[in-house]
Amino acid sequence: MPDIGNRTVLAFDFGTKSIGVAVGQEITGTASPLAALKARDGIPDWTLIEKLYEEWQPHIVVVGLPLNMDGTEQEMTQRARKFANRLHGRFKVAVDTCDERLTTTDAKAMLFELGGYKKLTKDKVDSVSACVIFASWSESQYE
Numbered sequence: 001m002p003d004i005g006n007r008t009v010l011a012f013d014f015g016t017k018s019i020g021v022a023v024g025q026e027i028t029g030t031a032s033p034l035a036a037l038k039a040r041d042g043i044p045d046w047t048l049i050e051k052l053y054e055e056w057q058p059h060i061v062v063v064g065l066p067l068n069m070d071g072t073e074q075e076m077t078q079r080a081r082k083f084a085n086r087l088h089g090r091f092k093v094a095v096d097t098c099d100e101r102l103t104t105t106d107a108k109a110m111l112f113e114l115g116g117y118k119k120l121t122k123d124k125v126d127s128v129s130a131c132v133i134f135a136s137w138s139e140s141q142y143e
Contacts, residue, residue: 004141006027007060010053011130014076017040018037030135034052034127049090061093061094062133063080064097065099098136100136
């Protein structure tokens with residue numbers, strides 16, 4: 001496994017209908033959005049996730065944790081943790097979680113700057129949110 005700072009990272013923005021995905025590189029501290037995955041009540045098509053793992057061969061995976069603004073947990077927090085645990089159980093790659101408060105707001109602002117309201121489609125917002133989750137997680141590694 002590469003040293004910390006040189007790893008490939010898959011980041012997920014968990015949702016019950018859509019799961020945003022991004023691939024990041026620690027060495028550059030940047031991530032690129034990938035196509036969001038459809039989900040049924042939080043359950044993705046695991047074969048599509050398997051293809052992501054095969055294609056990107058991540059060294060670590062990050063899942064955003066949706067917390068309340070005061071930092072307390074909610075039902076979606078537990079569901080995101082369950083998703084993270086399933087990723088680890090299925091693919092045996094280390095999984096970390098990261099506070100994702102305000103990532104959707106940041107993602108919408110970024111997309112709006114790039115192209116106005118027409119850029120604010122749900123799948124784009126979710127995957128750009130995954131990029132923001134990666135960036136937040138990446139910064140926290142050096143605090």
